[in-house]
Amino acid sequence: xxxxxxxxxxxxxxxxxxxxxxxxxxxxxxxxxxxxxxxxxxxxxxxxxxxxxxxxxxxxxxxxxxxxxxxxxxxxxxxxxxxxxxxxxxxxxxxxxxxxxxxxxxxxxxxxxxxxxxxxxxxxxxxxxxxxxxxxxxxxxxxxxxxxxxxxxxxxxxxxxxxxxxxxxxxxxxxxxxxxxxxxxxxxxxxxxxxxxxxxxxxxxxxxxxxxxxxxxxxxxxxxxxxxxxxxxxxxxxxxxxxxxxxxxxxxxxxxxxxxxxxxxxxxxxxxxxxxxxxxxxxxxxxxxxxxxxxxxxxxxxxxxxxxxxxxxxxxxxxxxxxxxxxxxxxxxxxxxxxxxxxxxxxxxxxxxxxxxxxxxxxxxxxxxxxxxxxxxxxxxxxxxxxxxxxxxxxxxxxxxxxxxxxxxxxxxxxxxxxxxxxxxxxxxxxxxxxxxxxxxxxxxxxxxxxxxxxxxxxxxxxxxxxxxxxxxxxxxxxxxxxxxxxxxxxxxxxxxxxxxxxxxxxxxxxxxxxxxxxxxxxxxxxxxxxxxxxxxxxxxxxxxxxxxxxxxxxxxxxxxxxxxxxxxxxxxxxxxxxxxxxxxxxxxxxxxxxxxxxxxxxxxxxxxxxxxxxxxxxxxxxxxxxxxxxxxxxxxxxxxxxxxxxxxxxxxxxxxxxxxxxxxxxxxxxxxxxxxxxxxxxxxxxxxxxxxxxxxxxxxxxxxxxxxxxxxxxxxxxxxxxxxxxxxxxxxxxxxxxxxxxxxxxxxxxxxxxxxxxxxxxxxxxxxxxxxxxxxxxxxxxxxxxxxxxxxxxxxxxxxxxxxxxxxxxxxxxxxxxxxxxxxxxxxxxxxxxxxxxxxxxxxxxxxxxxxxxxxxxxxxxxxxxxxxxxxxxxxxxxxxxxxxxxxxxxx
DNA sequence: AAATAGCATGGTG
DNA sequence: CCACCATGCTATT
Numbered sequence: 001x002x003x004x005x006x007x008x009x010x011x012x013x014x015x016x017x018x019x020x021x022x023x024x025x026x027x028x029x030x031x032x033x034x035x036x037x038x039x040x041x042x043x044x045x046x047x048x049x050x051x052x053x054x055x056x057x058x059x060x061x062x063x064x065x066x067x068x069x070x071x072x073x074x075x076x077x078x079x080x081x082x083x084x085x086x087x088x089x090x091x092x093x094x095x096x097x098x099x100x101x102x103x104x105x106x107x108x109x110x111x112x113x114x115x116x117x118x119x120x121x122x123x124x125x126x127x128x129x130x131x132x133x134x135x136x137x138x139x140x141x142x143x144x145x146x147x148x149x150x151x152x153x154x155x156x157x158x159x160x161x162x163x164x165x166x167x168x169x170x171x172x173x174x175x176x177x178x179x180x181x182x183x184x185x186x187x188x189x190x191x192x193x194x195x196x197x198x199x200x201x202x203x204x205x206x207x208x209x210x211x212x213x214x215x216x217x218x219x220x221x222x223x224x225x226x227x228x229x230x231x232x233x234x235x236x237x238x239x240x241x242x243x244x245x246x247x248x249x250x251x252x253x254x255x256x257x258x259x260x261x262x263x264x265x266x267x268x269x270x271x272x273x274x275x276x277x278x279x280x281x282x283x284x285x286x287x288x289x290x291x292x293x294x295x296x297x298x299x300x301x302x303x304x305x306x307x308x309x310x311x312x313x314x315x316x317x318x319x320x321x322x323x324x325x326x327x328x329x330x331x332x333x334x335x336x337x338x339x340x341x342x343x344x345x346x347x348x349x350x351x352x353x354x355x356x357x358x359x360x361x362x363x364x365x366x367x368x369x370x371x372x373x374x375x376x377x378x379x380x381x382x383x384x385x386x387x388x389x390x391x392x393x394x395x396x397x398x399x400x401x402x403x404x405x406x407x408x409x410x411x412x413x414x415x416x417x418x419x420x421x422x423x424x425x426x427x428x429x430x431x432x433x434x435x436x437x438x439x440x441x442x443x444x445x446x447x448x449x450x451x452x453x454x455x456x457x458x459x460x461x462x463x464x465x466x467x468x469x470x471x472x473x474x475x476x477x478x479x480x481x482x483x484x485x486x487x488x489x490x491x492x493x494x495x496x497x498x499x500x501x502x503x504x505x506x507x508x509x510x511x512x513x514x515x516x517x518x519x520x521x522x523x524x525x526x527x528x529x530x531x532x533x534x535x536x537x538x539x540x541x542x543x544x545x546x547x548x549x550x551x552x553x554x555x556x557x558x559x560x561x562x563x564x565x566x567x568x569x570x571x572x573x574x575x576x577x578x579x580x581x582x583x584x585x586x587x588x589x590x591x592x593x594x595x596x597x598x599x600x601x602x603x604x605x606x607x608x609x610x611x612x613x614x615x616x617x618x619x620x621x622x623x624x625x626x627x628x629x630x631x632x633x634x635x636x637x638x639x640x641x642x643x644x645x646x647x648x649x650x651x652x653x654x655x656x657x658x659x660x661x662x663x664x665x666x667x668x669x670x671x672x673x674x675x676x677x678x679x680x681x682x683x684x685x686x687x688x689x690x691x692x693x694x695x696x697x698x699x700x701x702x703x704x705x706x707x708x709x710x711x712x713x714x715x716x717x718x719x720x721x722x723x724x725x726x727x728x729x730x731x732x733x734x735x736x737x738x739x740x741x742x743x744x745x746x747x748x749x750x751x752x753x754x755x756x757x758x759x760x761x762x763x764x765x766x767x768x769x770x771x772x773x774x775x776x777x778x779x780x781x782x783x784x785x786x787x788x789x790x791x792x793x794x795x796x797x798x799x800x801x802x803x804x805x806x807x808x809x810x811x812x813x814x815x816x817x818x819x820x821x822x823x824x825x826x827x828x829x830x831x832x833x834x835x836x837x838x839x840x841x842x843x844x845x846x847x848x849x850x851x852x853x854x855x856x857x858x859x860x861x862x863x864x865x866x867x868x869x870x871x872x873x874x875x876x877x878x879x880x881x882x883x884x885x886x887x888x889x890x891x892x893x
Numbered sequence: 894a895a896a897t898a899g900c901a902t903g904g905t906g
Numbered sequence: 907c908c909a910c911c912a913t914g915c916t917a918t919t
Binding site: 349 | 908910913
Binding site for chain 2: 344345346347365387388389390394398
């Protein structure tokens with residue numbers, strides 16, 4: 001594989017002889033590397049090769065940011081810059097900075113990951129591509145024979161690591177990037193992916209030939225790997241890396257962006273990233289593409305690992321795994337143990353893509369013994385094999401029982417696979433499902449400094465939060481942090497397909513819909529962070545360095561002087577305060593934050609908005625709102641309840657409540673919740689316990705739930721009031737009166753009792769729905785105009801990127817679901833008179849909605865047409881928030 | 894009879 | 907419609 005049989009330095013400008021051990025420079029089109037003399041290598045290594053030898057060559061451009069000259073027309077510097085969407089280039093140093101100091105070391109280090117290029121690449125032949133890519137994509141340098149089962153395992157083991165090359169860097173990126181890729185972009189991505197695959201295929205073949213070992217298994221050989229992973233410092237410094245090593249690419253080191261250390265965690269602020277995507281979506285998509293590109297070229301363009309397998313390591317975990325700080329851990333993938341996996345059989349089913357991408361290729365079902373080291377340093381040898389299945393394969397690791405037991409893992413826990421560099425060892429780690437990922441909790445407390453836990457980051461980056469609603473990106477942004485965690489738990493909680501299936505069958509279905517605008521309206525910059533505003537496609541987006549959180553909605557209106565203003569409600573006293581239109585509120589806004597109006601910067605100050613006015617602003621809820629506000633003023637309990645609702649509102653959405661203060665330990669309710677957490681989840685008694693909620697129940701839980709929905713709806717109202725204030729006022733007022741809140745009173749608090757609504761009410765509800773529908777559609781052009789909260793937990797993960805909305809929804813859903821479940825449990829437990837059999841009612845997720853089977857009735861009062869939004873009815877009213885409780889709740893639990 | 898190995902099935906995306 | 911994969915089921919040890 002020498003780039004040359006020549007003994008002189010590859011650099012034509014240099015006449016020196018190569019040393020005994022020529023240094024590998026950039027990757028050549030042939031896949032080999034330019035072998036340089038020490039001097040040239042040094043120049044290359046330091047990123048000044050072109051400056052030294054190509055000063056007179058063409059292709060120099062200046063970095064748009066720092067002005068530094070970059071030799072864009074040269075393969076040597078191909079990774080030293082990035083193409084900017086608007087045109088121009090940026091040196092990687094700046095690119096890196098501009099990308100939020102990318103906490104994610106995995107940030108694309110080569111221009112190949114950037115959209116502009118990606119686009120171009122589409123038209124490039126494979127050959128050209130590889131050329132361009134330079135050392136970018138490094139084919140899987142496998143030595144087929146090494147994996148031949150006939151080979152002594154000992155040898156295999158020592159070498160496997162090197163063979164198991166993975167584009168982890170890309171994966172890492174993925175985690176943070178993918179989320180933001182819109183569905184459209186995703187499409188592109190896939191296309192590109194396919195192209196990459198083709199490329200890989202070609203390269204793989206090349207490699208095979210190169211190796212001179214046609215091997216017995218073509219299939220395996222065809223699998224090449226895009227080694228886009230960053231070069232680790234250690235690797236860089238180790239020119240002696242085996243030739244067949246996956247990391248030979250100098251290009252990687254070449255980039256000034258070299259990554260080092262044990263990084264991994266895309267701590268990238270989601271929001272920021274998200275924006276980044278919006279602004280140059282192609283770029284992100286390109287990243288995605290690359291990352292998605294899997295080593296295995298099965299020409300299907302589906303070579304991406306499912307999000308659920310994306311490694312979600314935290315720095316800590318990584319460090320723990322590596323133990324040695326000098327080692328770099330490359331997360332490969334992770335998998336939640338299924339019942340089967342954790343069972344006695346001792347077979348761990350490996351995701352096919354993962355197996356093919358990260359484990360040595362095997363052609364025989366018998367596979368190979370694979371040596372894996374656990375986080376404690378103990379080595380295990382598993383048989384990595386496969387079963388023919390249909391026309392495919394099912395990969396399994398056999399003999400994992402001892403290891404699983406050693407780690408005390410069980411179904412639901414997550415095992416992680418990484419590679420320890422430079423040794424190339426496969427390392428197996430784990431995360432217990434029962435407890436929040438070590439990283440989670442620890443990070444939450446340890447990293448309090450920035451208020452964003454690594455977990456959050458991880459979660460944010462969690463592709464699982466992609467949702468169909470990716471277009472509502474903004475929201476997605478939000479939900480990221482909290483939601484994904486939950487979703488992941490659920491989804492991945494593949495605690496055995498049985499439970500999974502049961503759950504799905506019996507689980508209540510919750511459908512929550514709101515427009516992205518509405519959801520957006522609830523977003524708040526994380527504490528201590530000042531968001532910046534960017535305008536994208538005419539829409540303003542707040543950009544947060546950290547994951548945003550949800551806050552109370554504000555109401556936009558036009559002041560008496562015609563100026564644009566917004567009304568914000570103090571979260572302490574619930575008084576409404578007038579603020580500038582562009583005021584950006586913190587997560588929890590209170591009167592004391594009212595810097596715009598000193599006279600009303602205290603809760604004691606009167607509200608300069610009459611109830612009537614407020615009603616105008618909040619047409620449909622006004623009645624409710626005002627009533628509640630009044631009540632709140634008089635009744636301390638109510639206030640408390642409202643507060644709880646607030647919390648719930650946020651929580652329901654945030655689910656795990658990223659913004660909740662983290663105290664000592666998690667409650668039993670949810671790992672992410674801490675004692676004192678007042679979220680709906682935590683304030684409820686354990687399933688089946690505690691009093692049953694009546695319609696008139698005013699406990700925190702019930703109130704919270706009620707309020708939560710109300711809160712969600714308010715946003716929508718605001719919009720309407722702005723546009724249709726005049727024309728609809730009358731109608732709205734009528735509605736306000738008609739639409740009774742009483743539904744909320746239903747038996748189970750949140751819930752709504754079935755059939756409680758009168759015909760009139762129903763009618764109103766429906767009208768509102770329609771209204772909302774229209775409104776929404778017209779008001780949210782670039783996006784679908786709605787966020788489908790009704791995301792199937794199991795699917796979310798794979799939904800299109802870019803939408804946190806999904807996660808947000810998920811959060812909400814999750815919270816609600818929990819509530820519903822508990823409701824069910826309590827009722828089924830029969831400890832208290834459960835109204836009828838919910839299970840019976842359930843049967844009909846039916847329609848409408850006013851009735852939630854489990855007695856959870858969301859008052860249509862919220863104007864949130866709970867239920868009327870039928871998803872059954874096919875009325876996809878975005879503004880609707882409906883909760884469907886499906887039937888039988890055979891408590892799976 | 895129990896454990897294991899491997900194939901088949903069927904839910905899910 | 908297809909691929910994936912969790913698990914069932916059965917043959918084998």
